[in-house]
Amino acid sequence: MQHPDFELYDNVGRDADQIAAARYGIATRGDLLRWARRDSEAFLAEHPLPDKPLPSPDLAPYLAALAAAETPAEVSAVTQRLLDAAEPALRAVSDHLFATAQWRGQHRGAAKGSPPKLLMEAASRSLSVAAIADEADLRTLRAAYDPAPTPNLPPPGPPRASTALPPTPPHVPPAGPAPSR
DSSP states (O other): OOOTTOOOOOSTTOOHHHHHHHHHTOOOHHHHHHHHHHHTHHHHHHSOOOOSOOOOOOOHHHHHHHHHOOSHHHHHHHHHHHHHHHHHHHHHHHHHHHHHHHGGGTTTTOOTTSHHHHHHHHHHHHHHHHHHHHHHHHHHHHHHHSOOOOOOOOOSSSOOOOOSSOOOOOOOOOSSOOOOO
């Protein structure tokens, strides 16, 4: 049975999500969010939450410093300062997503791909952003300060006979009787 608020759509003025939803008789993302907003009005009246986005950090100093950087060390200094500044916000988002996944024990025994498992994966990945950026920064520094040693190759020239390996043994016939035809 369809939700009483669900309306079948004609395709005029509809996006792909709405067209697919009408075709398969399912709710769109917008429908689901609209129904949840309607059904949580009383809850939000009791527990008011900010309705504005979290303040965005001012990236101007980081971008200006990055534009002025001339060495990998200077770029790393900017990158590490930005990662340090962003870490508390990333950790807070991760902690909230993890708490949401654990809400009322729903994560216990949850199947792969279920909402609790997806939330736990999102919590982990939100911190992975900083870890991946840190790894990229360290690889840049390693390339600048500690490059891999180059192998000692012999100088180019005529090939020399190798004495490191024993000579190939002569062909020895197999032991035992020969197979008959």
